[in-house]
Amino acid sequence: ATPTALMVGTGRGAQLGILIKGPEVLESTRKADTVVLDKTGTVTTGRMTLLAVHTTEATDETDVLRLAGALEHSSEHPVAQAVAAAAADRIGALPAPEDFANVPGLGVQGVVDGHAVLVGREQLLTEWAMVLPSDLQLAKNAAESAGRTAIVVAWDGEARAVLEVADAVKETSPEAVRRLRALGLTPVLLTGDNRAAAEAVAAEVGIEPEQVIAEVLPQDKVDVVKRLQGEGRSVAMVGDGVNDAAALAQADLGLAMGTGTDAAIEAGDLTLVRGDLRVAADAIRLARRTLGTIR
Numbered sequence: 001a002t003p004t005a006l007m008v009g010t011g012r013g014a015q016l017g018i019l020i021k022g023p024e025v026l027e028s029t030r031k032a033d034t035v036v037l038d039k040t041g042t043v044t045t046g047r048m049t050l051l052a053v054h055t056t057e058a059t060d061e062t063d064v065l066r067l068a069g070a071l072e073h074s075s076e077h078p079v080a081q082a083v084a085a086a087a088a089d090r091i092g093a094l095p096a097p098e099d100f101a102n103v104p105g106l107g108v109q110g111v112v113d114g115h116a117v118l119v120g121r122e123q124l125l126t127e128w129a130m131v132l133p134s135d136l137q138l139a140k141n142a143a144e145s146a147g148r149t150a151i152v153v154a155w156d157g158e159a160r161a162v163l164e165v166a167d168a169v170k171e172t173s174p175e176a177v178r179r180l181r182a183l184g185l186t187p188v189l190l191t192g193d194n195r196a197a198a199e200a201v202a203a204e205v206g207i208e209p210e211q212v213i214a215e216v217l218p219q220d221k222v223d224v225v226k227r228l229q230g231e232g233r234s235v236a237m238v239g240d241g242v243n244d245a246a247a248l249a250q251a252d253l254g255l256a257m258g259t260g261t262d263a264a265i266e267a268g269d270l271t272l273v274r275g276d277l278r279v280a281a282d283a284i285r286l287a288r289r290t291l292g293t294i295r
């Protein structure tokens with residue numbers, strides 16, 4: 001394409017709410033044949049709510065909310081925000097944790113009111129040689145089959161509760177997936193969340209279960225992109241989180257949600273300013289038109 005066409009293309013992009021890092025990005029945009037979509041915050045709103053608390057018989061729900069809420073108050077993860085908000089609603093001021101640590105893709109840990117507390121995926125407990133008692137295991141399985149995210153709360157060496165959280169698919173996401181498909185791209189859903197929750201979201205937006213890649217640790221998302229590239233695909237990746245930055249940089253085309261973190265925006269080639277996934281399809285159509293492959 002001529003320099004003029006490229007300028008017109010990037011200018012038109014800005015009008016559509018697409019910020020393009022440079023005209024050379026249009027070429028990789030045009031070529032993309034696979035689009036990897038991060039789940040939380042990209043396909044879903046990322047605003048989660050706490051729907052239920054399941055405790056062991058000896059555990060008081062207020063203690064669960066106080067200890068878990070205190071830890072999650074220090075985390076920016078959407079799951080954490082749901083737990084902290086529900087805890088603050090129910091019990092007001094939360095104690096300040098000590099020795100707080102974020103375990104990426106797994107959860108958080110720290111000391112609250114003298115108790116060593118863990119909040120996160122079951123795998124986090126396993127790392128501390130703790131097991132989930134059978135009543136909590138049942139609650140977790142039921143929550144996950146319903147498409148929700150189940151978070152385990154443990155303190156002083158024992159698992160005490162399962163929290164059910166969920167967020168909603170963005171209204172625009174099913175239409176976005178339809179448009180991407182209409183342009184000939186294969187949509188793939190990628191997430192650190194459990195498989196059942198991921199498949200429930202996939203079904204809602206029209207992605208096949210075979211195209212769902214779940215329970216992927218943040219540092220492994222980049223390997224998923226590499227594997228798809230190894231199959232000869234030209235991969236576009238759309239993400240919003242700190243967790244997505246490496247994968248966005250690895251992808252042939254990285255699209256960052258403008259509503260997402262600075263790390264994602266810096267790693268991306270394109271920014272979807274309003275966080276509307278439908279605009280990802282507009283970007284691809286624009287690139288093809290600018291580079292003259294369609295009229």
Ligand code: ADP
Nearest residue numbers: 040075077079080105106107119120191192193
């Ligand atoms: P996604 O890929 O969907 O953006 P993440 O990789 O950030 O998800 O997290 C994967 C999973 O790890 C979450 O679904 C949740 O189960 C767990 N997790 C991560 N951070 C936290 C936290 N602060 N508190 C509780 N659970 C967490």
Ligand code: MG
Nearest residue numbers: 038040041241
């Ligand atoms: Mg995300």
